[in-house]
Amino acid sequence: MLKDERNTKMDPYFNKLKNWKEEFGLLREIILDCGLTEDFKWMHPCYTLDGKNIVLIHGFKEYCALLFHKGALLKDPHGILIQQTENVQAARQLRFTNAQTIQEMQLIIQDYIEEAVHIEKAGLQVELKKHDEYALPEELANKFVEIPDLKTAFEGLTPGRQRAYIMHFSSPKQSKTRESRVEKYIPHILDGKGLNDK
Structure with missing residues (x-):
């Protein structure tokens, strides 16, 4: 073409x-x-x-x-x-x-x-936010203390999958909603699955 x-x-x-x-x-x-x-x-x-x-x-x-x-x-x-x-x-x-x-x-x-x-x-690139610049929601951090295997499983996910979870968990304004989202996806994370993986 x-x-x-x-x-x-x-x-x-x-x-x-x-x-x-x-x-x-x-x-x-x-x-x-x-x-x-x-x-x-x-x-x-x-x-x-x-x-x-x-x-x-x-x-x-x-x-x-x-x-x-x-x-x-x-x-x-x-x-x-x-x-x-x-x-x-x-x-x-x-x-x-x-x-x-x-x-x-x-x-x-x-x-x-x-x-x-x-x-x-010119080969210019957008400087993307580094993975560790995303703040871990408090509700997820608390679950890591409660369930050490969850932290291990989460850290075993690809950076993109971790980022997707962090953004999904962080977006609600109310802590209660953030907490229920974390709860819902604990089995997913423990199975090594991303947010949208079946």
């Missing part, structure tokens, strides 16, 4: 869209004008440079968006990039609710894409 060439295998995807059809079409043209290669990843149109992900288009109920894979590194002079949740470290979104806004912002969108390309060419 040549750069800035429409991937005809993607046409059925764009033609079948029920929501955001015009918006996706406009975003697609803007991105292709920036010389990226069109692909399909994670069930979304994804645009790459030399096989590296730069940006993808995705739609939600309330808005459609461009997702910049290394968006945290973009300068964002217009203050328009959005971090989806506090746990998203690298990616950032540009959100749109209508085609007119996309047309009005075309030059700004292109600037952001070009900066994302420059970041990728």
Whole structure:
């Protein structure tokens, strides 16, 4: 696939869209004008440079968006990039609710894409939070004292699985809810399973 060439295998995807059809079409043209290669990843149109992900288009109920894979590194002079949740470290979104806004912002969108390309060419990386920077919820730490095997099993999990548990256990505001989440997943952890493992 040549750069800035429409991937005809993607046409059925764009033609079948029920929501955001015009918006996706406009975003697609803007991105292709920036010389990226069109692909399909994670069930979304994804645009790459030399096989590296730069940006993808995705739609939600309330808005459609461009997702910049290394968006945290973009300068964002217009203050328009959005971090989806506090746990998203690298990616950032540009959100749109209508085609007119996309047309009005075309030059700004292109600037952001070009900066994302420059970041990728320079080999820059988002510095991700280290595993030990995640605070262990008190409710889990208490269970480790109560059940030493639980601590051993938890430490035997991959860093990604540990992180998923820590975030899941930490998110409720009430200690009671955090405690019940920990209780629920004790058998999982003891079996060496991740949060979503069956």
